[in-house]
Amino acid sequence: MNTLYFNPKCSKCQIGKAYLEERGRDFVLREYLEELPSRAELEGLFETYSGDGVDLVRPKECKELLGMDPRGKSDGELIEMILKSPGILQWPLLVSEESVIIGRPAENFG
Numbered sequence: 001m002n003t004l005y006f007n008p009k010c011s012k013c014q015i016g017k018a019y020l021e022e023r024g025r026d027f028v029l030r031e032y033l034e035e036l037p038s039r040a041e042l043e044g045l046f047e048t049y050s051g052d053g054v055d056l057v058r059p060k061e062c063k064e065l066l067g068m069d070p071r072g073k074s075d076g077e078l079i080e081m082i083l084k085s086p087g088i089l090q091w092p093l094l095v096s097e098e099s100v101i102i103g104r105p106a107e108n109f110g
Helices: 011-022 039-048 059-066 075-084
Strands: 002-006 027-031 093-095 100-102
Touching (some): 059 075
Antiparallel strands (some): 002 093, 093 100
């Protein structure tokens, strides 16, 4: 089952959700700022994601909220940053056992 990591205040999340619904894709909606991911869940995201872990955080928010540049950080350091400030996690994310897809643009969800 797919899980859509979702921020209801985000227009890109709204677009991604609508994109999936229009295509009849099954997913569970997770408002991850209300239901925070655990360390183990974040480790799973980073292990499953096929790209560079820094893609899973929002650089502008890292600088604004934590005063840190995420570039060059290890996955473990990025996970620690997300645990301190969950709002830096990239969204929307479509997560399954096989993949983690960043929905920017929504067409990435395929």
